[in-house]
Amino acid sequence: MSNQSSVDIKSEWDIVAARQLGRNVAKELGFGTVDQARITTAISELARNIYLYAGEGKVEIMGIVENGLSGILIIASDEGPGIPDIRRVMEDGFSTSGGLGAGLPGVKRLMDEFKIDTVHGEGTAIKATKWLR
Ligand SMILES: Nc1ncnc2c1ncn2[C@@H]1O[C@H](COP(=O)(O)OP(=O)(O)OP(=O)(O)O)[C@@H](O)[C@H]1O
Ligand SMILES: [Mg+2]
Secondary structure (H helix, E strand, C coil): CEEEEEEEECCHHHHHHHHHHHHHHHHHHCCCHHHHHHHHHHHHHHHHHHHHHHCCEEEEEEEEEECCEEEEEEEEEECCCCCCCHHHHCCCCCCCCCCCCCHHHHHHHHCCEEEEEEECCCEEEEEEEEECC
16 A cells, blocks of 8 residues: 545535545546546545534545555545445435435445445444556
């Protein structure tokens, strides 16, 4: 692993900072502009969820190499209330705001790997990876 960096999410400005960091890391790793847009959209969705539902948390963004493949790993974590019903949340059409990124199902679609760990009352950690090809 290399290029690890992280942004604390406490205000709406931090969402912008996380996006910018994500774009820079993705560009450095060699992702094209379309993938850079996918990655920054995913980061925005995750950071916005932290801000809205957990109040605060952090987004870590790092370059990774696994089985000879390079990629970008995003870890969005918080110690908020947790997500009560992940299955329902992952059904398309659950998210209400109708934003561009289409919530967590949108993040899953935009990235190659996606995993939610959440415990009621303890917090949430979401890992999303995109491979460079
Ligand atoms: N970090 C989190 N902590 C606690 N609950 C969360 C977190 N992230 C998401 N949730 C819960 O999961 C639901 C679904 O999130 P998702 O991002 O898919 O949709 P949304 O935020 O409701 O709408 P959109 O993202 O489209 O504006 C949220 O409404 C919220 O209840
Ligand atoms: Mg959301």
